[in-house]
Amino acid sequence: MIKTIILSMCLAVSSLSLNARAQDVRQYTDGPVTEEAYIQVEYGHFEQYIDWLNSTWKPTMEAFKKAGLIIDSKVFRLTPKSPDQPNIVLCITYKNAAAALDKGVELEEVAKKVIGSTEVQNKARVGRNEYRKVLGTEYIRELILK
Numbered sequence: 120m121i122k123t124i125i126l127s128m129c130l131a132v133s134s135l136s137l138n139a140r141a142q143d144v145r146q147y148t149d150g151p152v153t154e155e156a157y158i159q160v161e162y163g164h165f166e167q168y169i170d171w172l173n174s175t176w177k178p179t180m181e182a183f184k185k186a187g188l189i190i191d192s193k194v195f196r197l198t199p200k201s202p203d204q205p206n207i208v209l210c211i212t213y214k215n216a217a218a219a220l221d222k223g224v225e226l227e228e229v230a231k232k233v234i235g236s237t238e239v240q241n242k243a244r245v246g247r248n249e250y251r252k253v254l255g256t257e258y259i260r261e262l263i264l265k
Contacts, residue, residue, distance in 0.1 A: 150261030151190055152219040153212045157205035157254040164250035168207065171247060179233045180211065186229050188222055189213055205254050219258060 180192035
């Protein structure tokens with residue numbers, strides 16, 4: 120009788136631990152990581168910024184994609200609620216966090232082929248800063264639900 124009680128208790132405890140392990144399994148998978156850059160383009164310079172996006176940013180993103188460094192890129196226009204909010208969001212989607220954060224050297228090498236040297240790129244950034252302001256950048260990760 121005592122053996123039966125002990126055996127029953129062991130079975131009960133083991134089934135509880137199986138249930139606890141089953142509940143510990145994540146109900147999602149980590150997906151791609153998207154870098155979002157929030158840009159405020161000054162009034163009257165929107166078309167100038169779009170011209171730069173088409174002439175430089177888009178070909179650079181296409182080269183990154185061809186090199187396998189990014190999955191996708193997109194541009195969104197926003198309607199700001201107040202003067203200190205962005206009116207453009209630039210999105211670059213990477214396969215994972217490592218690709219988003221650890222491929223700076225590879226990205227720079229591809230950008231040099233498309234745009235020019237780092238010095239040329241920096242001078243162009245300074246020029247764009249006359250009519251646009253980068254308000255911030257954040258990384259967001261997609262969660263793929265199971």
